[in-house]
Amino acid sequence: MELYSTKHLSPNVSLQEAVLTGLPPDNGLYVPSTIPELPATFFDHIQDMNFREMALTVGHALLKDDIDKDSLATIVDDAFNFDTPVVHLEDNIHVLELFHGPTLAFKDYGARFMSRLMRYFLRNSDQEINILVATSGDTGGAVGYGFLGIEGIKVTILYPKGKVSEVQEKQLTTIGGNITTIEVDGNFDDCQSLVKAAFLDPVLSKTLHLTSANSINIARLIPQSFYYYQAYAQLKSSGLPLVVSVPSGNFGNLCGGLLAYQMGLPVYQFIASTNVNDVVPAYLKTGIFHPKPSVATISNAMDVGNPSNFPRILAIMNEDESLIKSKISGFAFDDYTTKVKMQEIHERFNYMMCPHTVVAYLGLKAWMESHRMPVTGVLLSTAHPAKFTDIVSPVIGAEVTLPPPLAQAYRKEKIAVSLSNRMEDLKAFLLSG
Numbered sequence: 001m002e003l004y005s006t007k008h009l010s011p012n013v014s015l016q017e018a019v020l021t022g023l024p025p026d027n028g029l030y031v032p033s034t035i036p037e038l039p040a041t042f043f044d045h046i047q048d049m050n051f052r053e054m055a056l057t058v059g060h061a062l063l064k065d066d067i068d069k070d071s072l073a074t075i076v077d078d079a080f081n082f083d084t085p086v087v088h089l090e091d092n093i094h095v096l097e098l099f100h101g102p103t104l105a106f107k108d109y110g111a112r113f114m115s116r117l118m119r120y121f122l123r124n125s126d127q128e129i130n131i132l133v134a135t136s137g138d139t140g141g142a143v144g145y146g147f148l149g150i151e152g153i154k155v156t157i158l159y160p161k162g163k164v165s166e167v168q169e170k171q172l173t174t175i176g177g178n179i180t181t182i183e184v185d186g187n188f189d190d191c192q193s194l195v196k197a198a199f200l201d202p203v204l205s206k207t208l209h210l211t212s213a214n215s216i217n218i219a220r221l222i223p224q225s226f227y228y229y230q231a232y233a234q235l236k237s238s239g240l241p242l243v244v245s246v247p248s249g250n251f252g253n254l255c256g257g258l259l260a261y262q263m264g265l266p267v268y269q270f271i272a273s274t275n276v277n278d279v280v281p282a283y284l285k286t287g288i289f290h291p292k293p294s295v296a297t298i299s300n301a302m303d304v305g306n307p308s309n310f311p312r313i314l315a316i317m318n319e320d321e322s323l324i325k326s327k328i329s330g331f332a333f334d335d336y337t338t339k340v341k342m343q344e345i346h347e348r349f350n351y352m353m354c355p356h357t358v359v360a361y362l363g364l365k366a367w368m369e370s371h372r373m374p375v376t377g378v379l380l381s382t383a384h385p386a387k388f389t390d391i392v393s394p395v396i397g398a399e400v401t402l403p404p405p406l407a408q409a410y411r412k413e414k415i416a417v418s419l420s421n422r423m424e425d426l427k428a429f430l431l432s433g
C-alpha cells in the first residue's frame with residue numbers, strides 16, 4: 001500500500017513508514033493512494049463468514065504488498081480475540097456493540113491492531129522502541145492495553161492527576177507489564193506539551209527510539225473499517241438498505257466506514273451523530289468547515305471542536321462534495337436530549353447505553369423520521385455504559401454492573417509514578433529506565 005499526505009507536501013510512503021512515523025512531515029494525514037475494490041463473490045458469501053475471516057479478507061486486499069497472509073492472520077486472530085455482536089433493539093434498529101475488548105470501548109480495535117502491526121514491522125530489529133502518549137482519559141487505556149505484552153515495545157502513558165474519571169484512572173494505573181503510567185501534576189495540556197517536548201529532545205529521541213501511537217495513525221483506521229462488514233453480514237438478510245449511525249468526535253470511526261464503502265460495502269447512508277460539538281453536521285448543511293473551541297458534554301470522548309480526521313473524510317471520498325453530502329447526513333444533540341433518551345431506552349428496552357451511543361441512536365432516529373423509507377438501521381455502540389457509570393446510573397436510576405475487565409481493575413492496586421509537569425523530571429525518569 002502506498003500512502004500520500006492530505007497536504008501533498010511530503011513524499012508518498014510505504015505502509016511500514018506511515019505506521020512507524022504516524023504523521024507525514026508536512027503535518028497532513030496519510031491516506032491510501034488507491035483503495036482496492038472487493039470482489040462481488042465476497043459480498044455474496046459474507047453472511048457465512050465470521051468477524052476474523054472478514055477482517056482477514058479485507059485486510060489482505062488492502063495490505064497484501066506489506067504483509068503476508070499468514071502473518072496477517074496471526075495478527076487478526078490475536079488482536080480481535082473478543083466478540084463483535086449485532087444486537088436487535090427494536091423494529092429495524094440494531095446495535096453493533098464494539099465494547100467487548102479489554103478497555104470496553106471501540107478504540108481497542110485500532111490500538112490492538114496497530115500494536116501488532118508495529119511489532120511485525122520491527123520484527124528484524126533488536127532495537128527496543130518506546131511509545132509515549134498523553135491521555136485525557138480513554139486513549140491511554142486503549143493504547144496501554146493494546147501494547148500490553150508486545151515484545152520489544154515499551155509504553156509510557158502520561159495522564160493529568162485528578163483530572164480523569166475514577167473508572168479511567170483504575171484502567172490507566174493497573175495495566176502493568178511493559179506499560180508504565182505517570183501521573184502528572186498538571187492538566188492535559190501539560191501532558192501533551194511534555195510528550196511533544198520529549199519528541200523534540202535529541203537525547204531522548206535517540207536513546208529511547210521514541211515513536212508515537214497517535215490516534216490518527218493509519219494502522220488504527222484500517223481495523224475500524226472491519227466491523228462495518230460485520231454489521232452488513234449480520235443484517236444482509238433483511239434485504240433493506242443499510243443505514244449506519246456513528247457517534248463521532250475526531251471522525252476516525254466514520255473514516256473506517258467510508259473506507260469500507262469505497263471498497264464496495266453496500267451502505268446506503270452514513271449518519272455523523274455528534275453532541276453540541278457539531279462542526280461536521282454544520283459542514284454537511286452549509287458546505288463550510290468552521291472549527292471552533294470544544295464544549296464539554298456528557299459524551300466527552302466526542303468533545304472535539306476541530307476534528308483532525310476531517311481532511312481524511314474528504315480524501316477518502318475523492319474530494320467529491322456532492323458524494324459526501326449524499327452519503328453522509330449529520331445530526332447534533334445536546335446533553336438534555338441525550339439524557340432523556342438514555343432513560344427512555346432503558347425503560348422501553350431494558351438496555352443501557354453509554355452517552356455516546358445514545359447520540360448515535362438519536363441520529364439514526366432523526367434520519368429515519370425525516371426519510372420515512374424502509375431501511376435497516378444500525379448504530380455503533382462505542383463504549384460499555386459501565387465506563388460512564390457516573391453519568392448513566394443517576395439518569396436511569398439503577399447501578400451499572402461492572403463487566404469483568406473493569407471489576408478486575410478495581411481489585412488491583414494502583415501503580416503510577418508521580419511527576420511534576422517539568423520536562424527535566426520526565427527526562428530524568430525516562431533516562432533512568
Ligand SMILES: *Cc1c(COP(=O)(O)O)cnc(C)c1O
Binds near residue numbers: 302
Ligand atoms: C473516541 C470515542 C468516540 C469518537 O470516535 P472518533 O473516531 O473520534 O469519532 C466516540 N465514543 C467513544 C466512547 C469514544 O471513546
